Amino acid sequence: xxxxxxxxxxxxxxxxIGYFLADLVFNDHQYALRLRxxxxxxxxxxxxxxGSPLSQEQxxxxxxxxYFAPNKAWRLEAQLETFPRRDTVQMALTDGKADAYLRWGRxxxxxxxxxxQLTLFLKADGQDSTLFVPFTDKTNGFTTYGGGxxxxxxxxxxxxxxxxxxxxxxxxxxxxxxxSYACPVPPTDNRLLVAIEAGxxxxxxxxxxxxx
Numbered sequence: 001x002x003x004x005x006x007x008x009x010x011x012x013x014x015x016x017i018g019y020f021l022a023d024l025v026f027n028d029h030q031y032a033l034r035l036r037x038x039x040x041x042x043x044x045x046x047x048x049x050x051g052s053p054l055s056q057e058q059x060x061x062x063x064x065x066x067y068f069a070p071n072k073a074w075r076l077e078a079q080l081e082t083f084p085r086r087d088t089v090q091m092a093l094t095d096g097k098a099d100a101y102l103r104w105g106r107x108x109x110x111x112x113x114x115x116x117q118l119t120l121f122l123k124a125d126g127q128d129s130t131l132f133v134p135f136t137d138k139t140n141g142f143t144t145y146g147g148g149x150x151x152x153x154x155x156x157x158x159x160x161x162x163x164x165x166x167x168x169x170x171x172x173x174x175x176x177x178x179x180s181y182a183c184p185v186p187p188t189d190n191r192l193l194v195a196i197e198a199g200x201x202x203x204x205x206x207x208x209x210x211x212x
Contacts, residue, residue, distance in 0.1 A: 032070040035168055039067055053174040053181060066201040068143075074167040074198035078107035078118075080160055088124050091134075094147070094175050095182035100124035104131060107153075107163050111194055118165070119189050120153065130154055133165070134186035138195040145176040145202050148186040170199025177203050 043064045046052045054062055082105040090098035101121040108117045121132045136148035149170045156163055173183035 028072055031072055031075075035070040038169075039065065053177045055178060058177070065203065068168075068198050068201065070168055071198060072168075074196070076109045076111075076165045076167070078109040078163045078165050080156060080163040081106040081108070086122075089121075089187075091121070091187065092185045093182040094173075094185060097182060099184060101132065101184075107133075107165055109165060114194070116192055116194060118192070119187065120163075122155075131163075132184075133190070134184050135170075135190040135192055135196075136186045137192040139197060143197070143201050144199075145172045147173065147175060147183070149173070149196075149199060150184075167196050167198035170196065172200050172203060 046054055046065070047059055047062060049056075049059075052059060083103055086102040086104055088100050089103055091101050092098050100123075102124050103119060104122040105120045106117055107120055108115055110116075118133050118135055121134070122128060123132065131153040133151035133153060134148060135151065137144075140146050140148055149172055151165060151167065151170050153163055153165060174181035175183040
């Protein structure tokens with residue numbers, strides 16, 4: 001059989017495609033493993049006395065937090081808009097008080113061909129090194145905590161035009177576990193009219209469901 005240059009070209013393309021697909025599968029697997037590791041570490045932290053939002057009675061029966069299965073499709077590249085003037089706003093807390101935050105910017109993203117946006121906040125006291133993204137969505141009160149959930153995002157570079165919003169890392173406020181805490185209430189402009197089926201689910205201290 002006579003081997004032509006086209007054969008080698010085709011073979012090379014198959015090898016390149018194979019490497020690409022293998023790398024894609026491997027990266028997704030590594031991503032899921034990292035998320036599960038982080039979730040297990042959080043479970044371990046909740047079992048300890050120091051720093052856990054759970055009462056002693058809750059810790060005695062605590063098994064694990066509950067999550068949606070890791071899904072990289074919920075790790076979104078959002079269009080970033082930074083506000084040239086960052087106003088200080090008083091974000092309401094669940095105890096009727098308020099905390100001061102800077103309205104730092106806005107992230108816009110697409111889900112099911114619809115555009116959504118979230119306002120990004122930064123603690124006004126300058127103590128936080130990450131952006132704070134409190135939000136509500138259509139899963140609240142059903143599969144997730146009724147008061148909404150939170151996201152953290154790394155502060156982007158000054159010239160950045162995109163920001164990663166990883167909803168797999170959405171987490172509950174401490175109020176979801178213990179009524180003695182005062183937690184920021186997601187503002188009206190961060191109420192998403194879509195179900196975010198990713199991240200932490202509603203907490204049930206009385207059941208034994210394991211985290212996914």
